[in-house]
Amino acid sequence: MKKLNELNTNTPTIIIILGVTGDLSHRKLFPAIFDLYTKDLLPDDFAVVGFARRDIGESGIRKIAESSLSGKPNKKNIKEFLEKLYYQKGFFDEANSYKELGELLKQIDEKWGLCSNKLFYLATPPNFYEAIFKSLDASGLNLHCNKETGWTRVLVEKPFGKDIKTATELDRTLGKLFNENQIFRIDHYLAKETVQNILMFRFSNSIFEPLWNNQYIEKVEIKIWETLGVEKRGSFYHDTGALRDVGQNHILQMLALVAMDNPKSIEPKNIRRNRASVFQSLFPIKKEGIEKSVVRGQYEGFTQESGVEHNSQTETYFKIQAYLNNSKWDGVPFYLESGKKMKEAKTEIKIHFKKVADCLCPKEEENHKNILTLRIQPNEGITIKFWVKKPGFSFDLSEQKLTFMYPKDNNVLVPDAYERVIIDCIKGDQTLFTSTEEVKAAWEFITPIIENWNKAKLYIYKTGSDGRFS
Numbered sequence: 001m002k003k004l005n006e007l008n009t010n011t012p013t014i015i016i017i018l019g020v021t022g023d024l025s026h027r028k029l030f031p032a033i034f035d036l037y038t039k040d041l042l043p044d045d046f047a048v049v050g051f052a053r054r055d056i057g058e059s060g061i062r063k064i065a066e067s068s069l070s071g072k073p074n075k076k077n078i079k080e081f082l083e084k085l086y087y088q089k090g091f092f093d094e095a096n097s098y099k100e101l102g103e104l105l106k107q108i109d110e111k112w113g114l115c116s117n118k119l120f121y122l123a124t125p126p127n128f129y130e131a132i133f134k135s136l137d138a139s140g141l142n143l144h145c146n147k148e149t150g151w152t153r154v155l156v157e158k159p160f161g162k163d164i165k166t167a168t169e170l171d172r173t174l175g176k177l178f179n180e181n182q183i184f185r186i187d188h189y190l191a192k193e194t195v196q197n198i199l200m201f202r203f204s205n206s207i208f209e210p211l212w213n214n215q216y217i218e219k220v221e222i223k224i225w226e227t228l229g230v231e232k233r234g235s236f237y238h239d240t241g242a243l244r245d246v247g248q249n250h251i252l253q254m255l256a257l258v259a260m261d262n263p264k265s266i267e268p269k270n271i272r273r274n275r276a277s278v279f280q281s282l283f284p285i286k287k288e289g290i291e292k293s294v295v296r297g298q299y300e301g302f303t304q305e306s307g308v309e310h311n312s313q314t315e316t317y318f319k320i321q322a323y324l325n326n327s328k329w330d331g332v333p334f335y336l337e338s339g340k341k342m343k344e345a346k347t348e349i350k351i352h353f354k355k356v357a358d359c360l361c362p363k364e365e366e367n368h369k370n371i372l373t374l375r376i377q378p379n380e381g382i383t384i385k386f387w388v389k390k391p392g393f394s395f396d397l398s399e400q401k402l403t404f405m406y407p408k409d410n411n412v413l414v415p416d417a418y419e420r421v422i423i424d425c426i427k428g429d430q431t432l433f434t435s436t437e438e439v440k441a442a443w444e445f446i447t448p449i450i451e452n453w454n455k456a457k458l459y460i461y462k463t464g465s466d467g468r469f470s
């Protein structure tokens with residue numbers, strides 16, 4: 001029996017991927033949709049319609065999908081899956097293209113004999129969003145073909161806007177076409193198993209939450225380090241920079257989950273409200289504070305990357321010292337850091353606890369502290385550092401660790417973030433998607449920093465950096 005029947009979502013659905021010939025579909029979307037298909041989690045009747053500018057036809061899109069699934073074992077399933085793919089050539093701002101897209105969707109519906117659900121996935125560069133939203137509106141594709149049953153939803157990739165002004169305008173346009181419950185703003189970090197675990201770990205164990213405040217916590221570090229550079233995304237990255245690319249979204253979302261109040265239930269409304277309220281309580285970093293609170297860097301050779309201007313001042317690294325303006329976190333610095341071409345690839349959160357006031361450890365030694373590390377990737381797991389007596393005739397201490405690792409076992413179902421994104425959108429569950437309040441509050445914090453970047457020196461760092469530049 002279909003697993004989605006239990007969730008009552010086994011209704012015919014078409015996923016329309018706008019910008020299907022791009023990197024995202026190849027790397028993430030086709031593998032994720034295929035995995036959902038092989039796990040029998042998609043509706044019985046489903047189709048993927050690719051929409052992009054290139055004239056590649058159905059055979060072209062099937063070839064792209066097939067190459068992105070080349071590492072998957074079950075060839076019979078791949079063949080069946082490819083038959084569910086369709087293609088419509090079109091321009092994102094051309095009315096006729098949407099008319100043709102509408103006709104193709106209608107043909108599929110007629111084949112199935114009903115009006116199916118429509119999920120529009122914007123996998124294009126963000127500068128096309130506005131044109132796409134307007135064209136969906138003008139063509140009427142934002143309206144569902146049956147008022148009684150089914151739905152039309154839109155999945156939008158980050159970055160959502162470039163700053164508070166553009167994000168607000170974009171939101172306004174989107175809000176005219178769709179209700180908030182039809183809009184799914186993606187931050188794929190929220191859909192990562194280990195990121196969701198932050199919330200469950202914090203609020204399901206009695207031994208941590210009582211200490212989770214400024215009385216016991218000295219500082220928090222949140223970092224995303226990557227060893228790769230900008231790869232083929234030079235032009236996008238030159239315009240965007242690290243802070244907009246992963247700071248405004250992934251890093252801040254991890255901060256929200258570390259610092260938010262207990263939502264008391266896993267209701268999407270509560271969780272999204274509490275995440276937003278963390279962003280709303282971030283102390284603004286103003287022009288005068290930039291030099292003190294922000295470090296920015298650029299890896300050597302960035303300006304020679306294809307698509308990057310030769311005098312580019314865009315950051316590929318940032319570190320921000322942020323504070324929250326509330327009684328629970330007052331005075332605790334949160335170090336938010338991310339960089340490309342760093343010495344290792346890792347995403348982790350470290351909670352540094354204060355030294356015990358009446359510690360039996362040597363008074364002069366500062367390092368007798370507990371550190372809780374949440375490893376988001378790789379080696380997903382949790383480690384706690386603590387101190388025990390060194391066996392022997394003295395009262396010396398030695399450092400020990402307790403570690404939990406997620407089993408590397410195929411039977412343990414850890415869905416890929418994009419599988420989760422797609423399935424939750426089909427289910428209509430918005431918990432792991434950002435609300436309009438979150439997006440706005442995150443931009444409110446980030447925009448003044450971006451506007452005053454030039455107050456902070458741009459360090460040029462070598463590949464393999466550890467973030468210590470000066």
Ligand code: BG6
Pocket residue numbers: 226245246347
């Ligand atoms: C994306 C950014 O959102 O996240 C990329 O655009 C970055 O620049 C990526 O590499 C990191 O995601 P992950 O899942 O690989 O950690």
